[in-house]
Each structure stands twice: as structure tokens, then as C-alpha cells.
Amino acid sequence: xxxxxxxxxxxxxxxxxxxxxxxxxxxxxxxxxxxxxxxxxxxxxxxxxxxxxxxxxxxxxxxxxxxxxxxxxxxxxxxxxxxxxxxxxxxxxxxxxxxxxxxxxxxxxxxxxxxxxxxxxxxxxxxxxxxxxxxxxxxxxxxxxxxxxxxxxxxxxxxxxxxxxxxxxxxxxxxxxxxxxxxxxxxxxxxxxxxxxxxxxxxxxxxxxxxxxxxxxxxxxxxxxxxxxxxxxxxxxxxxxxxxxxxxxxxxxxxxxxxxxxxxxxxxxxxxxxxxxxxxxxxxxxxxxxxxxxxxxxxxxxxxxxxxxxxxxxxxxxxxxxxxxxxxxxxxxxxxxxxxxxxxxxxxxxxxxxxxxxxxxxxxxxxxxxxxxxxxxxxxxxxxxxxxxxxxxxxxxxxxxxxxxxxxxxxxxxxxxxxxxxxxxxxxxxxxxxxxxxxxxxxxxxxxxxxxxxxxxxxxxxxxxx
Numbered sequence: 374x375x376x377x378x379x380x381x382x383x384x385x386x387x388x389x390x391x392x393x394x395x396x397x398x399x400x401x402x403x404x405x406x407x408x409x410x411x412x413x414x415x416x417x418x419x420x421x422x423x424x425x426x427x428x429x430x431x432x433x434x435x436x437x438x439x440x441x442x443x444x445x446x447x448x449x450x451x452x453x454x455x456x457x458x459x460x461x462x463x464x465x466x467x468x469x470x471x472x473x474x475x476x477x478x479x480x481x482x483x484x485x486x487x488x489x490x491x492x493x494x495x496x497x498x499x500x501x502x503x504x505x506x507x508x509x510x511x512x513x514x515x516x517x518x519x520x521x522x523x524x525x526x527x528x529x530x531x532x533x534x535x536x537x538x539x540x541x542x543x544x545x546x547x548x549x550x551x552x553x554x555x556x557x558x559x560x561x562x563x564x565x566x567x568x569x570x571x572x573x574x575x576x577x578x579x580x581x582x583x584x585x586x587x588x589x590x591x592x593x594x595x596x597x598x599x600x601x602x603x604x605x606x607x608x609x610x611x612x613x614x615x616x617x618x619x620x621x622x623x624x625x626x627x628x629x630x631x632x633x634x635x636x637x638x639x640x641x642x643x644x645x646x647x648x649x650x651x652x653x654x655x656x657x658x659x660x661x662x663x664x665x666x667x668x669x670x671x672x673x674x675x676x677x678x679x680x681x682x683x684x685x686x687x688x689x690x691x692x693x694x695x696x697x698x699x700x701x702x703x704x705x706x707x708x709x710x711x712x713x714x715x716x717x718x719x720x721x722x723x724x725x726x727x728x729x730x731x732x733x734x735x736x737x738x739x740x741x742x743x744x745x746x747x748x749x750x751x752x753x754x755x756x757x758x759x760x761x762x763x764x765x766x767x768x769x770x771x772x773x774x775x776x777x778x779x780x781x782x783x784x785x786x787x788x789x790x791x792x793x794x795x796x797x798x799x800x801x802x803x804x805x806x807x808x809x810x811x812x813x814x815x816x817x818x819x820x821x822x823x824x825x826x827x828x829x830x831x832x833x834x835x836x837x838x839x
Contacts, residue, residue, distance in 0.1 A: 376487035377444055382478060389443045390452070390467040391477040393436060394484070395497035397427070401505040401518060401569060403550075405430055407439060407451075409500055409567075410466055414451035422550050428494065437489030444485070457805060473563070474498070495560040500567075503576040507569040509599050510640040511629075513667060513707055518569060521641060551576060558587045567597040578605050581613050590616050595623045597665075600650050601643065611653060614660055622660040626651070629667050630675070631682045638671055648686060655687045662688055662701065669707035670715050676704075716766075724763035731756050735782040743782075752780045769798040788818040 382389065398409050403423040411417035420430040430436065442449055448456050455465035471478065474497060484492050507519040516526040516533055526533055564580070571577045584592055594617070603610050614622045628647075629638050636642040654662055664683055666672070672679065680702065683689040689702045707713055733754035737744055746752060760773035772795045779788040791814065798808035 377482050377485050379482055381444060382481055385444050385446050388446050388448050388456075389478065390455070391470050391474045392467075392498075393440045393443065394481060394491060395474060395477045395495065396500065397430065397436075397496075398500040399502055401502045407436075408466065409502075410454045411451040416449070417451040427553050431494050432490050440485065440489035440491070444481075444489075461806065470498075494557075496554075496557045497560060497562045499554070499557075499561055499564045499580075501565070501571075501576070501580075502567045502569065503571070503574045505569045506573050507599075508573065508601060508641050509570065512638055512640075512671075513669065513710065513713055520569070551579065554580065555583060558583055558589060561589070561592055563593045563595070565595045565597070570599055570602070571596060572598055572602050572605065572610060575605075578608060581610070585613060585616065591618050591621060593621045593623070595625060597625050597627065599639070599642075600624070600626045600628075600647055600654070601641075603650050603653065611657060615657055617659060619659040620661055622657075624654060624660060624662045626662060626664045626688070627667070628664045628679070628683065628688075629669075630672055631679055634672075634675075651686050651688050664688055664702040665705055666702065667705040667707050668715070669713040670717055671713060673715050673718075716764075724761070726759070726761045728759045729757065738782065752782050754779045754781075767800040769796075769800070771796040788816070790814065790816045790818075 392408050396408065397419065398406050398412075399422060400406060400412060403421045405419045405422060405425075405427070406412055406417045407419065416435075419433055419435050439449060452467075455467040458465045459468065477497060486492065502518075505516065505518050505520050507514075507521055510519060510521040510525070514522060516522040516531060523533060525531075566577055568574065584590075627639075629635065632644050635644045635647070651662070654660065666676065666679060668676065680689055683702065707715075711717065731754070735752040735754075737751075754777070756775060756777035756779075758773065758775035760771065762769070762771040764770070772793075774791075774793040776792075777788070777790045781787065792812065793814075794810070794812045796808065796810040798806055800806045
């Protein structure tokens with residue numbers, strides 16, 4: 374008998390997340406965790422796919438406790454990444470999943486026992502990092518997520534685990550570990566492939582083939598990929614993708630730089646090949662390409678050039694129907710390693726003062742009757758603005774101001790304005806910031822209203838006419 378009601382769910386709306394009822398994430402070492410944001414917390418380690426059955430982990434003690442805590446309004450420490458972001462940004466991974474999977478929350482009263490046991494295992498969301506297998510050696514990465522990093526990691530005395538010694542697809546033999554997914558192929562709604570490089574991994578192609586045989590072309594699949602490889606053992610991923618429903622394939626292409634700079638930052642990059650692959654992908658009108666640019670000290674001042682090139686390739690598009698401020702690309706902020714973080718830039722490099730002045734003259738209107746000024750002058754618009762931004766360690770400051778005088782083409786229209794603004798932001802820890810802003814404005818403005826009256830005369834027979 375289930376123990377929770379809809380009222381219990383409503384009371385827990387500030388702490389509950391659908392993830393423990395529909396999902397567990399897989400790390401490259403086989404570790405299973407509640408979601409990718411909990412990867413750094415040992416308390417979130419639920420088991421390992423190489424030694425434990427997924428079905429057993431589903432209702433393990435830690436998994437059951439996680440569900441009970443959420444239903445009781447308690448938030449585990451390893452889930453606080455979301456709860457810390459929500460007051461600041463108004464959004465989080467938790468809120469995102471609540472929007473995407475409300476039906477999972479609706480079924481909790483029917484499926485959840487008092488001790489947190491869920492009576493059905495329906496994996497709606499698969500989040501897989503099958504291994505660290507990758508053909509790139511990116512400067513911001515390491516051996517945990519890239520096998521190409523292993524030789525350098527050893528030279529640097531970086532601790533290397535046994536599982537990090539994967540270097541070729543021939544050394545991977547773990548497909549039997551994922552046979553349980555065949556029973557979930559009718560349940561899944563969304564899959565996220567990451568890595569390493571997922572398009573190099575046999576597990577990815579195994580699942581893609583499984584979905585194709587089941588004709589599950591409505592499953593949303595998101596890829597985090599370097600777009601270097603589109604084929605595997607004679608198979609083309611494009612041949613699979615073209616069968617999917619429109620918009621159900623999202624390719625989050627990691628593109629931090631272009632041309633030779635791309636090869637410098639992401640060692641192993643063959644930029645002409647990447648460009649060719651991107652052009653091939655743009656030919657499929659049923660997939661969505663979302664380029665992701667990880668922003669660090671090496672490229673923060675080159676973003677206009679990078680984005681311009683991606684526009685030329687047809688990869689970056691402007692469409693009001695799209696998210697991300699009407700564009701399909703997004704920026705990631707590089708936090709680690711610190712030596713590539715934008716904070717390493719010297720203060721003089723990060724401060725900027727901009728002064729602008731503007732002037733405009735109103736021309737004569739087409740209707741001469743509207744011209745109220747004589748030949749000695751024309752109405753003018755004048756103004757100036759100044760802004761200064763600067764950073765000191767964990768403190769950011771922006772100050773600015775502008776003045777404007779607008780003697781308009783309207784005889785009684787005149788506006789004068791002076792505005793001052795300042796923003797101060799403090800970043801005590803990564804992911805947390807406090808700030809204050811202030812605006813002061815003086816404005817004098819006059820306008821007129823023109824009334825345009827008309828009268829409708831209606832006549833009817835008068836009694837005097839009879």
C-alpha cells in the first residue's frame with residue numbers, strides 16, 4: 374500500500390525532484406549516482422554498473438532515503454547545487470525536470486511506499502557517460518573524462534585509476550551490463566549521451582540500434598559531442614538521426630574555438646573535418662544543433678569572431694522561437710582549472726571605460742503644416758554616456774551615466790534627462806554571488822495631446838412636420 378498523497382507532494386514542492394523516480398546517472402567509471410550534478414559527492418554513490426544490478430540499486434537504501442527526504446521537505450547536501458541556484462537565477466536542473474516530467478510527479482502517490490520503495494521501475498530519462506574514451510585532449514579536461522589525457526597524466530603524476538586506462542573501443546566489453554535497458558525501451562522519453570566522446574562508444578550505437586528496432590523515433594536524444602566523428606564501423610549516425618521526429622535530436626556541439634586556435638585548445642581537433650561534419654549536420658532539417666562555447670581566458674575576447682564563423686557555417690541561427698535569447702548557441706563558464714579561468718586576467722585587462730556622444734537633427738516633415746520652426750535652426754537631439762567596469766579578485770563594479778536633451782519635431786515636446794547607475798557584485802564562492810544595484814534619474818519632459826473631434830448628425834421626422 375502506498376503511503377503518500379497529493380497533499381504530501383504539494384507540501385514538498387520546494388524540495389522534491391522527479392529524478393529519483395525516473396532516472397539514475399552513469400559515470401565513466403561505472404558509478405551510478407542520482408544525477409550528474411552529484412558526481413563529486415561520495416554520499417551520492419549508489420553503486421556500480423560493473424558489480425551491481427541496476428534493478429537492485431533502484432530500491433537500494435540510499436535511493437529510498439533520498440526519496441523519503443525529498444517527500445519530507447529535506448534536501449540532501451549533494452542536491453544543494455540546485456537549491457543554491459534557484460534563489461539567484463530562478464531556475465535549476467530540478468525546476469527544469471519538473472517542467473519536463475510533471476507526469477512523473479503525478480504518479481508518486483500511486484507508486485511510492487512509506488520507506489521510499491518505488492513499486493515500478495520506469496526509466497524515463499537515461500543519462501549515460503559510458504567511459505572516458507575520447508580522441509581529444511582538451512586543455513580544460515583530464516583523464517577522468519578523456520582517455521587521450523592518460524599519457525600526460527602519468528607524466529604529471531596524476532592519480533590514474535584502472536578504469537581510466539581505456540584507450541580504444543576494442544578494450545570495452547560491457548554491453549551485457551546494459552541489457553536491462555531493453556525492458557525500458559518503451560518507457561524512455563529522453564536520453565543524454567556524454568563522455569568521453571559518445572559517438573566513439575559501442576554502447577551508444579547499441580542503444581541507437583535498440584531504439585531504431587523499436588521504432589522509438591519520438592525519444593528525445595541530446596548529445597554532448599565534439600562532432601569529430603559521425604561514423605562507426607561503417608555506420609553513419611546521420612542515417613539514424615534522419616529517421617527521428619523533428620526536433621527530437623539535439624546536438625550540443627562543443628566548439629570553443631575555430632581554425633588553428635581550436636586545435637591548440639582542444640588537442641586532436643581536425644578543424645576542416647569538424648567544419649565538414651557541421652555542414653553535413655545542417656542538411657538534416659529535423660535535428661537541432663546547439664553549439665556550446667566554453668568561455669575561458671583563452672577565448673573570452675574572441676567570442677564575436679567565433680560566433681560569426683558559426684553563423685557563416687549555418688550552425689548558429691537567430692530565431693525568436695528558440696531559447697537562449699533567440700539564438701541556438703549557449704555559453705559555458707569555465708570554472709576549473711583556475712589557470713584558464715577569466716579571473717586570472719590582470720585587473721587592467723578586465724577594466725574598461727567607454728565614452729559615447731551622439732547628436733541628431735530632425736529633418737523637415739513631408740507635411741509643411743507640421744513644421745513649426747523657422748529657417749534659423751532645426752530641432753536637435755544631443756547626449757552623451759559613460760560607463761566603467763572593473764574587477765578586483767571576487768568583486769565586480771560597473772558604474773555609468775548618461776545625459777540627453779531632445780528638442781523634438783513636436784512644438785511642445787522637449788525632454789531632458791540625467792541618469793546615474795551602479796552595480797556592485799561579490800562572489801564569495803563558486804556558484805554563489807551577492808550584489809546590489811542603484812539607479813538615480815532626473816527627467817523633465819513635456820508633451821501635448823491633439824484632440825480630433827467630429828460630430829455625427831442624425832435627423833428623424835419631427836412631430837412638427839405632421
